[in-house]
Amino acid sequence: KDDKRMYFNNPMWPGEAHSLEVKEILFKERSKFQEVLVFESATYGKVLVLDGILQLTERDEFAYQEMIAHLPLCSIKSPKNVLVVGGGDGGVLRELARHSSVELIDICEIDQMVIDVSKMFFPDLAVGFEDPRVHLHIEDALEFIKRVPKGKYDAIIVDSSDPVGPAQDLVEKPFFEMIANALRPGGVLCNMAESMWLHTHLINDMISACREVFKGSVHYAWANVPTYPSGVIGFILCSTEGPPVDFRNPVNPIEDLEGALEHERELRFYNSQIHRAAFALPSFVRKQVSCL
Numbered sequence: 001k002d003d004k005r006m007y008f009n010n011p012m013w014p015g016e017a018h019s020l021e022v023k024e025i026l027f028k029e030r031s032k033f034q035e036v037l038v039f040e041s042a043t044y045g046k047v048l049v050l051d052g053i054l055q056l057t058e059r060d061e062f063a064y065q066e067m068i069a070h071l072p073l074c075s076i077k078s079p080k081n082v083l084v085v086g087g088g089d090g091g092v093l094r095e096l097a098r099h100s101s102v103e104l105i106d107i108c109e110i111d112q113m114v115i116d117v118s119k120m121f122f123p124d125l126a127v128g129f130e131d132p133r134v135h136l137h138i139e140d141a142l143e144f145i146k147r148v149p150k151g152k153y154d155a156i157i158v159d160s161s162d163p164v165g166p167a168q169d170l171v172e173k174p175f176f177e178m179i180a181n182a183l184r185p186g187g188v189l190c191n192m193a194e195s196m197w198l199h200t201h202l203i204n205d206m207i208s209a210c211r212e213v214f215k216g217s218v219h220y221a222w223a224n225v226p227t228y229p230s231g232v233i234g235f236i237l238c239s240t241e242g243p244p245v246d247f248r249n250p251v252n253p254i255e256d257l258e259g260a261l262e263h264e265r266e267l268r269f270y271n272s273q274i275h276r277a278a279f280a281l282p283s284f285v286r287k288q289v290s291c292l
Ligand SMILES: NCCCN[C@H]1CC[C@H](N)CC1
Pocket: 053, 054, 055, 056, 064, 087, 088, 089, 091, 159, 160, 161, 162, 192, 228, 233
């Protein structure tokens, strides 16, 4: 059978690779920052790849986008001002739009090509940019975050690619300090945090840095996303000093949000049970990630 396969190996997951059968290459160019590739796969729908790393597939992107958006926003009452770092495909914006309490969504994406490509090939994600509350900033988040007034946001979501290349600096303590400064007391951060099967050292380092910076609470949650290496992706959830945030019991359950569910796209992964379950960790993770 002459199926063409693409293999996604990377030094971040040595000795293994996810492969997807390719039906047709739809886009391939270098942006100022990275190689941007889109292809139609045989069984995962359209696929977005940056510098050879799987970013999302139509088949399961909703699992990631719903979790990274609703884990933080359902953990605080009536979130109003939200910042998204990265997320240029628009999927997180689509999910944030379900929250009627939100009044402002700033998004800081470094690579315009990611946005253009998403609008061309992933309309169900790029729909997020159509929400009038969205304000787009095309620049390095390290620069953007320096200009943010203290305590501006209720929630910040870091939907970054892996900390190799453009997103390198987004897992360092100085960035977390600027994030904490930009959050109100009791404000929350949700940060993409790799795989508990592959990256416990990186997770340890990120959580240690977060524990020093965020004086509220720091938790690790995870979701099953077949597209990503080892089939899981994690999230670090932090809150700044102030009104305590109990991430494991959503005070703002999505089921109570009028308009969130009958939204033209139903929720396909996230719900309050999955929210609670996401913070239940395997014993080896609790052991290896020291401060959990
Ligand atoms: N908004 C697109 C999702 C980007 N997140 C991915 C998580 C897994 C990483 N290895 C690559 C980025």
